[in-house]
Amino acid sequence: MTRRRVLFLVALLVLLLGGLSWFLSRAGSHVGHSHQSGEAHATGAPAARRGGKSITDTGIEWPSREKIWRTVSLADYNTRIVFAGVTALGAAGGLVGTFLLLRKRSLLSDTVSHCTLPGIAMAFLIGESMGLSGRSLPLLLTGASITGALGMLAVAAIRAKSRIKDDAALAIVLSVFFGLGIALLVVIQHLPTGNAAGLNQFIYGKAASMTADDAQLILLASLTLAMICAALFKEFKLLCFDTDFARTQGWPAVALDLALMGLVVAVTVIGLQAVGLLLVVALLIIPAAAARFWSHRLGVTILLAMTIGATAGLVGVAASALFPKLPAGAVIVLAAVVCFAVSFVFGARRGLLVRWLEQRGVATRVARQHLLRAIYEWCESHAHNRHADPLHLLEQPVPVADLSAANDWSEGRATRLLRLGSSEGLLAWTPGSKTSHLTARGKLEARRVTRNHRLWETYLLHYADVAPPHIHHNADQIEHVIEPDIVNELEELLAGGEGRVLVPADPEKPVPAMRGART
Amino acid sequence: MHTAETTPLLLAVRDLNVAYQSKVVVWDADFDAPFGQLVAIVGPNGAGKSTLIKAALGLVPIASGSVRFFGLPYAEVRHRVAYVPQRESVDWDFPVSAVDVVAMGLYRRLGWCLPVRRRELDLARAALVKVGLADYASRQISQLSGGQQQRVFLARALAQDADLYLMDEPFASVDAATERAIVEVLRELRASGRTVVCVHHDLPTVPEYFDHVALLNMRVVAQGPVSSTFTAENLRKTYGARLTLLEEAAQAVERARVSLQHREER
Ligand SMILES: Nc1ncnc2c1ncn2[C@@H]1O[C@H](COP(=O)(O)OP(=O)(O)OP(=O)(O)O)[C@@H](O)[C@H]1O
Ligand SMILES: [Mg+2]
Numbered sequence: 001m002t003r004r005r006v007l008f009l010v011a012l013l014v015l016l017l018g019g020l021s022w023f024l025s026r027a028g029s030h031v032g033h034s035h036q037s038g039e040a041h042a043t044g045a046p047a048a049r050r051g052g053k054s055i056t057d058t059g060i061e062w063p064s065r066e067k068i069w070r071t072v073s074l075a076d077y078n079t080r081i082v083f084a085g086v087t088a089l090g091a092a093g094g095l096v097g098t099f100l101l102l103r104k105r106s107l108l109s110d111t112v113s114h115c116t117l118p119g120i121a122m123a124f125l126i127g128e129s130m131g132l133s134g135r136s137l138p139l140l141l142t143g144a145s146i147t148g149a150l151g152m153l154a155v156a157a158i159r160a161k162s163r164i165k166d167d168a169a170l171a172i173v174l175s176v177f178f179g180l181g182i183a184l185l186v187v188i189q190h191l192p193t194g195n196a197a198g199l200n201q202f203i204y205g206k207a208a209s210m211t212a213d214d215a216q217l218i219l220l221a222s223l224t225l226a227m228i229c230a231a232l233f234k235e236f237k238l239l240c241f242d243t244d245f246a247r248t249q250g251w252p253a254v255a256l257d258l259a260l261m262g263l264v265v266a267v268t269v270i271g272l273q274a275v276g277l278l279l280v281v282a283l284l285i286i287p288a289a290a291a292r293f294w295s296h297r298l299g300v301t302i303l304l305a306m307t308i309g310a311t312a313g314l315v316g317v318a319a320s321a322l323f324p325k326l327p328a329g330a331v332i333v334l335a336a337v338v339c340f341a342v343s344f345v346f347g348a349r350r351g352l353l354v355r356w357l358e359q360r361g362v363a364t365r366v367a368r369q370h371l372l373r374a375i376y377e378w379c380e381s382h383a384h385n386r387h388a389d390p391l392h393l394l395e396q397p398v399p400v401a402d403l404s405a406a407n408d409w410s411e412g413r414a415t416r417l418l419r420l421g422s423s424e425g426l427l428a429w430t431p432g433s434k435t436s437h438l439t440a441r442g443k444l445e446a447r448r449v450t451r452n453h454r455l456w457e458t459y460l461l462h463y464a465d466v467a468p469p470h471i472h473h474n475a476d477q478i479e480h481v482i483e484p485d486i487v488n489e490l491e492e493l494l495a496g497g498e499g500r501v502l503v504p505a506d507p508e509k510p511v512p513a514m515r516g517a518r519t
Numbered sequence: 520m521h522t523a524e525t526t527p528l529l530l531a532v533r534d535l536n537v538a539y540q541s542k543v544v545v546w547d548a549d550f551d552a553p554f555g556q557l558v559a560i561v562g563p564n565g566a567g568k569s570t571l572i573k574a575a576l577g578l579v580p581i582a583s584g585s586v587r588f589f590g591l592p593y594a595e596v597r598h599r600v601a602y603v604p605q606r607e608s609v610d611w612d613f614p615v616s617a618v619d620v621v622a623m624g625l626y627r628r629l630g631w632c633l634p635v636r637r638r639e640l641d642l643a644r645a646a647l648v649k650v651g652l653a654d655y656a657s658r659q660i661s662q663l664s665g666g667q668q669q670r671v672f673l674a675r676a677l678a679q680d681a682d683l684y685l686m687d688e689p690f691a692s693v694d695a696a697t698e699r700a701i702v703e704v705l706r707e708l709r710a711s712g713r714t715v716v717c718v719h720h721d722l723p724t725v726p727e728y729f730d731h732v733a734l735l736n737m738r739v740v741a742q743g744p745v746s747s748t749f750t751a752e753n754l755r756k757t758y759g760a761r762l763t764l765l766e767e768a769a770q771a772v773e774r775a776r777v778s779l780q781h782r783e784e785r
Contacts, residue, residue, distance in 0.1 A: 102613060163540070231632045238623050242609045245675075248576045249627045250597045296659035298614045 063322040071321045082207050082317050085215030086274050086332065090283065090313030092222035093271065094305030095229055096263045097284035098291065098298075102240040103260065107167070108155060110281040111174040112261075113268045115151025116144035117181025117277060120202050121188060128191070135198050137214055141269050144202070148265040151177050156261075205276030205329030207317055218270045225263055229302075236260060237298055274313075275329035282333040283309060290340040293347025308343075312336035364420065371417040372426065372446040373453055374407050375438060394443040397435040458490045528590075529554055529683045529714045530575065535584035537567070537574045544570050546738045548584070552683065552716050553731060557709055559719040559745075562735035563758055568718045569605065571735065572685050576602055588683065598627065601681035603672050605688055611661045617671050618643045618656040624678035646678040647671075649707075651700050666693035673701060677708075684708065684715045691720070702728055722771040725749055 063071075074080045100109060123143025127136065151173050158169040185199060201209060210218075229236065238246045239256045247253045264284065271280040291304035316332030345352045379393045404414045418436055421427040426442035438446055463486070530552040537545040545567040552558045560568050573579045575586045577593055588596045601624070621643035622635050629639065647656050650670040655663060660671065669689060676684055690698050705715050705728070719725060725732060725745060732749050733742035734757040741753040751772045 104610075234626055234629070234634060235631070237615070237619075238626055241613050241615065241620070242604070242623070244573075244578050244604055244608060245602065245623065247578060248597070248600075248602045250594065251627075292614065296614050297616070298619075301614050 068322060071318055076321075077212075078208075079317070079321050081212050081215040082210045082321075082328075083314065085210050085218040086207055086313035086317045086328070087310045088215075088219045088222040088313075089267075089271050089274055090287070090309030090311070090332070090336075091306040092225050092267050092309075093280075093283035094287035094291070094307070094309030095226060095302055096260075096267045097286075097288035097309070098302045098305045099229070099236050099240060099260055100264055100284055101288040101292070102298075103257075105261075105264075106281075106285045107170050108152065108261065109264050109268060109284045111155060111170045111177075112148045112152050112265055113272070113277040113280045114174045114181075115177035116148040116269060116272060117202070118177055118184055119143035119145070119147030119181075120199060120272075121181055121184030122147070124188060124199060125184070137211075137217070137273065140199075140202070141217075141272070144269045144272060145265060147177060148268055149262065152261050152265055156258075201276070202272045203276050203278060204327060205272070205274055205279060207274040207320060207328035207332075208324070210273060214273060218274075221266060221270045225266060228259070228263065232256070232259065233299075275332055279329050279333045282336060283312075286333070286336040286340050287312065290336070290343040290347075292349075293343040293351050294349055296349055308336065308339045312339060367417055367420060368424070368426070369449045369453070370407070371421050372442070372449045374403050375427070375436075375442075376446045376450040378402055378406065394438050394446060397437045399435050400429075401434070454494055455487065455490045458493050459486070462490075462493065528552065529588065530685075530716065531587045531590075532571070532575060533585045533587075535571070535574060535586065536582040537570050537579060538582050539570075539579075543582070544737065545574065548735070548739045550733055550739055550742065552714055554714055555709060555712055556714060556730040557705055557728060558714070558716045558731040558733065559725050559729040560716065560733045560735055561719050561722065561725060561757070562740075566736045566757075568735055569687050572602075572687055572716070572718065576600070576685065598679075599682040601676035601679040601684045603676045603684065603686040603689055606665065606669050606672060606691065611663070611668055613660060616657045616659055617652060617663065617667075617674075618647060620660055620671050621646050621674045621678050624675040627679075643674070643678055646674040649677055649704060650674045651697075666697045669693055670697065670701070673704065677704070682713055684713060686715065686717045688718050688720060690717075722754070725771060 070076060071079055074083060097109075100106060120140050120143050123140045124135070126143075127139050132139070154173045155166075155169050158164055158172070159166060162169075164172075188199065235246075235251060235256055238249075238251065239253060239260065243253050243257075246256070267284060268277075268280050271283055275283055287305040287309035288301075290308050291301045294304050295301045312332050312335040315335035316328050316330075319331040319335075320326050320328035343351060346354070348354055375398050376394065378398050379396055382396060383393045400414055400418065403409065404411065409417070415431070418427070418429045419431070421436075421442070422429045425439060426445055427436050427438050429436035528551050530550070532548060532550040535545055535548040535550070536543060544565075548567075548571060550560075550571065560571065562568050570579060574581050575588075575593070586593065588600055593600070618640060619635075622639050624646070625635070625639045625642060629635065644653070644656055647653055650673050652667060652670055652674065655667060660668065663671065669691065670693075673686070673689055676686070689701055693701065705717075708715055709730075717729070719729070726749060729745055731743065732745050734740040734748070734753050736757045740757045741748050749772065754772070
């Protein structure tokens with residue numbers, strides 16, 4: 001991805017989040033205002049008045065301090081239940097989602113979640129017709145699991161047996177099953193006994209309606225999922241990385257794949273109640289995608305994804321407890337998105353900021369080395385006695401124009417470099433002045449840099465064939481990476497060639513310029 | 520198989536036909552890998568070389584024909600066969616390190632559910648040392664160069680400690696030094712009584728690296744010892760009359776003659 005596109009995405013995200021928070025705060029203040037001025041504000045909205053409710057009335061009510069305290073301290077039994085359930089759900093989503101993401105089947109979870117709708121509706125119908133309560137959660141979720149799994153298998157079958165590509169297979173299955181589900185919902189609405197209102201919560205999610213039994217179900221399911229993933233960690237890893245190799249080794253790749261997709265169905269189904277089938281895909285994919293920015297190790301990535309998922313769950317539930325009108329599912333997803341945005345920018349492994357800082361660090365180091373070497377070389381070529389102590393050599397004031405000319409620097413670049421040097425205390429220079437000279441520290445540094453550079457140059461020239469590719473050419477001192485004998489040999493080579501003055505290793509050593517003078 | 524008694528055939532492919540959808544890409548192929556030799560499979564792009572290996576390993580369905588490893592179906596001797604896929608067959612942007620990938624070669628031996636232990640990691644590191652990647656063991660695999668990734672796959676196969684190695688273009692995108700290193704590894708394998716089958720693209724090096732060659736273009740045009748099989752005539756049958764290829768082949772054959780003479784003199 002080009003840097004410009006990344007920046008554009010970040011800007012878009014910031015704008016989105018900013019807009020959202022502005023909207024929320026405006027809605028909040030408006031409500032506060034309406035509390036003071038009674039009904040004064042409603043005059044401008046006749047349509048809303050007719051309905052008895054204006055759009056802004058559905059805005060946010062700021063919670064009292066007591067309510068915040070009750071939520072944070074988990075004083076309410078209900079809040080505790082929802083917290084436990086949704087946190088477990090978030091963690092399970094992160095866990096299974098990481099494997100799903102690495103298997104490159106992210107969109108499958110969206111298809112599976114849409115495929116649960118007909119199952120829910122059918123389970124409801126069957127329950128009602130058998131005289132049971134059509135709203136028993138285990139019954140509905142069983143129905144959801146069955147059609148979810150069917151949808152998943154349908155995608156797998158289309159993928160295996162036809163030439164239709166993956167994305168098309170997903171779209172076809174999703175729309176067929178979801179369409180069927182919607183049709184069934186309409187049928188239910190027209191039943192004399194039926195009322196589909198209760199089923200809508202599976203589309204949009206309603207965490208607050210979670211009972212202790214529901215939370216227990218989610219907890220149990222999450223624990224089972226976690227145990228399965230722990231047991232099959234190595235098998236899933238192999239499957240996701242190199243399926244063909246797994247097959248040649250005799251691992252039942254198809255069964256493992258089905259097991260993994262079964263876990264996806266399970267997470268989707270237990271997530272239906274809290275976040276709804278439209279958004280449950282986010283719970284699987286976003287935490288995993290965010291975690292990838294922090295680590296290059298699978299185990300760590302999974303733990304991070306679980307943490308992010310759990311945190312998003314916590315935040316979402318807390319927000320919906322504090323603001324009862326906010327839908328918990330959406331807030332959970334938004335919290336996960338914030339985690340993603342933060343990871344995207346600050347992630348330690350592939351985050352924008354780290355990469356930018358690294359690049360800048362390298363650029364600055366290279367620029368500093370260029371500057372010091374340029375000054376050293378100028379001093380060297382203007383020395384009266386080429387074999388004098390290099391420290392004396394570096395006393396001379398250096399004309400900026402000469403530096404620029406010798407190195408093909410533009411005026412801007414020269415100024416930037418000199419400003420960098422003087423800000424780091426390496427040289428004395430004030431903007432506008434025509435010359436500059438090295439400080440005591442600058443002299444030492446210039447000598448070190450030049451010596452290192454020349455030794456490396458010689459090394460690569462003479463040892464290119466054996467140079468191990470992982471050597472750090474930027475190592476502060478060549479001695480840190482190359483054996484001393486070779487460094488000695490290089491010094492000899494350097495002293496012998498091109499008549500350049502050898503740069504001494506450190507001021508305490510006797511000046512090896514003597515060796516250079518030998519030739 | 521009765522032939523296995525006289526000259527043990529580690530891999531015997533008979534009348535193999537493989538088709539993708541309705542397009543036949545391997546046609547009545549017979550292929551043998553004799554014991555203790557380095558075997559090259561050569562042929563133009565799209566000749567079905569990868570397909571032949573994949574079909575032998577059961578990765579693509581066989582339309583007809585038989586494949587025997589050590590005289591047995593593959594499923595019974597998996598532990599004695601190691602496969603090095605083409606590097607492009609996986610996504611290298613995966614959160615594992617080089618040593619993790621190499622340890623995957625030991626999963627089978629570990630069995631279900633058991634995690635990788637120190638012992639496996641040590642074996643994996645030893646395999647990385649053999650391919651000259653000791654310093655890269657803990658590096659994330661996307662931060663390796665193409666040639667290094669190729670060698671990681673090779674190390675994974677070495678870690679399996681198999682009797683027969685099937686490699687799909689192990690020399691793809693590696694520099695001369697790495698190629699030499701890999702050839703060294705192959706020769707060590709041969710010296711310790713293993714058999715290696717390589718899909719190979721560089722005709723001029725065939726006589727130098729390999730003992731046995733199979734020329735493949737949909738069907739096996741010819742196979743046998745390099746000295747008698749790797750001839751201009753056979754190459755022309757395999758590659759067609761494309762001019763540059765023929766020149767290349769002529770050079771290769773010339774070199775084959777020279778290097779064989781050298782060998783005989785020794
Ligand atoms: N998955 C696939 N579906 C359909 N056709 C395929 C598939 N894989 C390969 N083919 C076709 O089968 C033929 C043989 O492919 P194969 O990969 O075996 O060639 P190859 O000899 O390995 O070539 P290369 O030297 O380019 O690796 C080609 O014509 C290719 O187009
Ligand atoms: Mg191929």
